[in-house]
Amino acid sequence: MKPLNPLPAACSALRAPRQFLRHHPVALAITLSAGPLSLAQAQTTDAPEAQLPGITVTATGLGLSAQDMAAPISVLEGQAWQLRRAATLGDSLTGEPGIHATHFGAGASRPIIRGMDGPRVGVLANGMELHDASTISPDHAVVTETLLAERVEILRGPAALVHGGAVGGVVNVVDSKVPTALPANGLEGSAEVQWGSSAREKSGAVGLSAGTGPLVLRVETATRDAGDYRAGHGWRNEEGGRRVTGSDSQSSTGTVGLSWVGTDAYLGAAYTKQAAQYGLPGHVHSDCHPHGDHLHCGGHGHGHAHDKHEEVPVVDLHSYRWDLRGEWRNLAPGVEAVRLKGSHTRYAHDELEDGVAATQFRNRAHDLRLEVQHAPVAGWRGVVGLSNGQRSFSADGEEAYVQPTRTHKLGLFLLEEYQIGAWNWQAALRHDRQTVRAQDDAVERSHQGLSASLGTVWRFATGWQASASFSRAQRMPTAEELFANGPHLATNSWEVGNAQLGRETSQAWDFGLRKTRGDTTWSANAFHHRVQGYIYGRTVDAHDGFQLQHYTQADARFTGVEGQVRQRINRFVGVGVFGDLVRARLAEGGHLPRIPAARLGVRVDASWRGWEGLAEWVQVARQDRTTAYETATGGYGMLNLMASYRFSGSPLELTLKAENLTDRLGYAHTSAIKQAAPLKGRNLSVGLRVAF
Numbered sequence: 054m055k056p057l058n059p060l061p062a063a064c065s066a067l068r069a070p071r072q073f074l075r076h077h078p079v080a081l082a083i084t085l086s087a088g089p090l091s092l093a094q095a096q097t098t099d100a101p102e103a104q105l106p107g108i109t110v111t112a113t114g115l116g117l118s119a120q121d122m123a124a125p126i127s128v129l130e131g132q133a134w135q136l137r138r139a140a141t142l143g144d145s146l147t148g149e150p151g152i153h154a155t156h157f158g159a160g161a162s163r164p165i166i167r168g169m170d171g172p173r174v175g176v177l178a179n180g181m182e183l184h185d186a187s188t189i190s191p192d193h194a195v196v197t198e199t200l201l202a203e204r205v206e207i208l209r210g211p212a213a214l215v216h217g218g219a220v221g222g223v224v225n226v227v228d229s230k231v232p233t234a235l236p237a238n239g240l241e242g243s244a245e246v247q248w249g250s251s252a253r254e255k256s257g258a259v260g261l262s263a264g265t266g267p268l269v270l271r272v273e274t275a276t277r278d279a280g281d282y283r284a285g286h287g288w289r290n291e292e293g294g295r296r297v298t299g300s301d302s303q304s305s306t307g308t309v310g311l312s313w314v315g316t317d318a319y320l321g322a323a324y325t326k327q328a329a330q331y332g333l334p335g336h337v338h339s340d341c342h343p344h345g346d347h348l349h350c351g352g353h354g355h356g357h358a359h360d361k362h363e364e365v366p367v368v369d370l371h372s373y374r375w376d377l378r379g380e381w382r383n384l385a386p387g388v389e390a391v392r393l394k395g396s397h398t399r400y401a402h403d404e405l406e407d408g409v410a411a412t413q414f415r416n417r418a419h420d421l422r423l424e425v426q427h428a429p430v431a432g433w434r435g436v437v438g439l440s441n442g443q444r445s446f447s448a449d450g451e452e453a454y455v456q457p458t459r460t461h462k463l464g465l466f467l468l469e470e471y472q473i474g475a476w477n478w479q480a481a482l483r484h485d486r487q488t489v490r491a492q493d494d495a496v497e498r499s500h501q502g503l504s505a506s507l508g509t510v511w512r513f514a515t516g517w518q519a520s521a522s523f524s525r526a527q528r529m530p531t532a533e534e535l536f537a538n539g540p541h542l543a544t545n546s547w548e549v550g551n552a553q554l555g556r557e558t559s560q561a562w563d564f565g566l567r568k569t570r571g572d573t574t575w576s577a578n579a580f581h582h583r584v585q586g587y588i589y590g591r592t593v594d595a596h597d598g599f600q601l602q603h604y605t606q607a608d609a610r611f612t613g614v615e616g617q618v619r620q621r622i623n624r625f626v627g628v629g630v631f632g633d634l635v636r637a638r639l640a641e642g643g644h645l646p647r648i649p650a651a652r653l654g655v656r657v658d659a660s661w662r663g664w665e666g667l668a669e670w671v672q673v674a675r676q677d678r679t680t681a682y683e684t685a686t687g688g689y690g691m692l693n694l695m696a697s698y699r700f701s702g703s704p705l706e707l708t709l710k711a712e713n714l715t716d717r718l719g720y721a722h723t724s725a726i727k728q729a730a731p732l733k734g735r736n737l738s739v740g741l742r743v744a745f
Contacts, residue, residue: 123508130204160331169221251736254279285718299332299365335729412450435469454539502527516570577616608640650676689719
């Protein structure tokens, strides 16, 4: 592990700007711009020139390379994905510039892209919606198993536009549950086990594909079992310990898929069952009730609060899902491919208090997506498609803050690409229609939206690219934003919807510069979003941490930068800098809630005789740009070490990780329960994987 020795010097170099970053986060942009120049001066190697590999992005429908996209695209796969994987999708992606997570304990964590979360970020499985309840609240888990995922694609800009409503971006999880190709030698698969120290976590997964003739059978299973995790040094729970009470989690996933695979086509289906139980830290009962814009607390005789001996509420989750996928290539003249995708999901979770279901959430949904990829017409190649879906959602019990609703969505979309010389142009267009019906009040609301985007990539020199894109996207309000009215104690709030909410219109500019060849490679992006009628929960009153939130609309602005640079020292070692910054404000003045703090990090990677290593220091700035009734969050720094070893002549691979090695105490400003559930303290983990 000698290649990791440069890390101490890098960490020392980072200490000086730590206080400066707290008070001058715009320095991040200067650092990202100046970094490549300073690192290039240190280049002394005569090793062969490096070039970033072209990675195909499946979620676009066009099979474009990530380097060909007008807006930044991140793809995690292979060894890089295996080193980054965590128990939740959100925590797995926080190492990417511009990506943060909601951090609701250990059981639920959803991605945040450039400060936007919830329904503005689409989370897909092989290009289709997951249809869980994670967009409704941060305490609801994303129903996907990271151990069974093969790659994750993060899209922004024109490519994300074809997945309607995702004005912030799209996270597409790609797996093999529906086989799309014949296995080599008729049989292939993988198995792995992992163990982690902070939560005494044990996990494992097995996947197997077997083929006979044109038929392929896929079987997958995964299981996790974790106790309460330990927070960083200096934090104590009510009993004086360091474990976050109620942060334990258990889950199991099983999938069976069957496909027919031909020379130019495939058609298959898969059934997936997932069950999970996880605690809800920070869950507090309150006897507060709204009276207009004010809370009235006490005196009603029926409120209560958890004392320290009472059990923490537990989410008991079950998801049953059918997936259909098919593709036919060269089906007719002018048609390069036709793709059909469909899903049917039955989702349920109960919030148990003292073993009794206090609140029950139910979601039944189905959707269908048809894409036709056409041959070039006047130089333009692209895909046109139709998406249709319906969702029935209900909540019953003590915290049934949303009445039963039925949502129907219909979308038409077009994504086109045109290349001329050193220029690559991309354009997207989408029209959406949505109807939401509240069953108790017999109220129906209909909205329509038109979104468009245009972007370009200019290869002005070998290995150099400049990009720019503009998007005008519209998002319709969700059923919860329209019709919520009740206590949501997991987030310590009483939520009040607004049936008069209109559509949200976003105008977004994105500018980027990338260097993809040579010993110094880097990318930097700047973005600005002007959102008309931004929908958010505005806190109008609070009592002992319990908040009254009214869904409202106001114009907002999101501005930020993100980037990373890597300098190859020699054929074995590279060093890099990465970071991001986003500022979100209301046009009339004031900040938006739970916006991520600025980050800056130093990373060293190494490769030697079967070893792959990574060491990084991540410094998160203090976030004191807060809204009413929101508290500031202090900054922190964390040291992470990761390594893997592939045994020579063997399919075995060993993974070692030391996260937050210095056991720093850190709080995520994006978390609704940051004080009750800090980030994990020191976590040592080991994994063993075999692929055949």
